[in-house]
Structures are given as structure tokens and as C-alpha cells.
Amino acid sequence: MHDSWQRTVYGSVPGSPGPDPDHDYRELCGGPLDGQLIQVTDWTPDQLSTGGYLIVPGDERRADYEPLQDGGAPRWHFQGYIL
Template identity: 55%
Template sequence: MTQAPRVYGTEHDALATEPQPGHTYRELVGGPLDGQLIEVTGWTDEEITTGVHLIAPHTAYEPGGRSSYAPTFSRPDGPWVWEGDMP
């Protein structure tokens, strides 16, 4: 049985850790958050094309560091790719 990807920002034991109907998500690829989804429901086009710096449990800067994820130019509506860690 395949488990649905976990949504970033939800706790492992929370009831709503899976994608919800009517919401828009991007998959995070690579880095410490690989395989998770980020919800972008209600985000502007500019926010979506810019990407995000997300707090991650395991980064080059210890727990609480941030990982940068952004869409690729070839697939702006596709998954967001890890760009590296930052403090």
C-alpha cells in the first residue's frame, strides 16, 4: 500500500497530513524535505514562481536551518527543486 505524501508543516501524527481536496500543492524534490508537499492554495503567481525558504529538521545549519525550494524554468507548474540550505 502506497502512503500519500505528507504536507509540509503538518505533524506526523496529525489527522490532516495528506493533501486535501480543493487545495493546490507542489511536490518538494531533493534535500531534507524530499517527497513532501507544500500547499500553495491562494498564493499569487509571483509567490509561486519565486519559491520558498522552509525550516527543515536536517540542514547544513543544524535543525531550524532553512532549505530553499523553487520551480524550474522548464516546468514552472511542476515540482519545486531543492536549491540548497541557508542559515
Template identity: 50%
Template sequence: MSQVPRVYGSERDGPESGPQPGRDYRELTGGPLDGQLIEVTGWTDEEITTGAYLITPHSTYGPGGRAAYGPTFSRPAGPWVWEGDVP
């Protein structure tokens, strides 16, 4: 039995912690949020290709630090990869 990935920002054991029908997501790979999904429903193409700085308590900079994730040139519609931590 495989585990459903958790959506970034959702409650760990909440009823809607997994992906919801009709919404668009990118998988986060590597770094402190590895295996989670980020919802990009309603984002512009520019926002999606830019990536995001996501707050995480597991950053190199501690609670409140951010992990940078973004698409790769070879797979712009694929998973977002960890690019490092920022304060």
C-alpha cells in the first residue's frame, strides 16, 4: 500500500492533506520538503516556471527559513527540485 503524498501547507493528518481532484500540483524533490506536493492551481506560467521559496521548520536557517524549489530546464512541467535554503 503506497502512501498518498501530503500537500505543502496542509495539516499533517487533516482530511484534505492529500491532492484534491481538479487541482494542479508539482512534486517537490530533494531537500526538507521532499515528497510533498505544492498546489499551483491558478498560478501563471511565469510563476510556475520561476518556482517558489517555501517556509519550512527544517531549513538550514531553522524555523522560518525557506527552501527554494523550482522546475528544471529539461522538465519544466515535471517535479520541482530543491535548489537550497535561504533565510
């Protein structure tokens, strides 16, 4: 995951260092959080298989991200907004 070392981690403070090599991440694809990584190191297998409703900064809605079951890189894709 060397190409992601300079990428933004969801929920981090702006200007903070990038991903920690000792943690697991999922890439967020599409929607308002496109390109960010979410740290999932301590998530259960059930949580990893369902994705999550993520807070969108500056928006009252949450973004629904779910894993893409294509056997490729661990990415979560934007499914829409939850009010």
C-alpha cells in the first residue's frame, strides 16, 4: 500500500501523517469521501462485510459505503446518503 502513504485517512486531523503501516485500511470510492482511507484494524468480520454509514464533514447526512465483492483490492463504494 505504498502508493497510499500520502493519502487522507477518514476522520484524521488535517495535516496529520498518512496511514500507519501497522493498521488495515479500506479505500472509499465515489461520493463525498472519494479517495480517502478508513482505518478498520479493530473491526469485526461482520462489520467489514457490511461497510458503514460515515459522517460527511459539513453535511447533516451520512454516506453509506459498502464493500465491493470483486475479489480485488479492499474498497468500499458509495451507495448513497442516509438522512
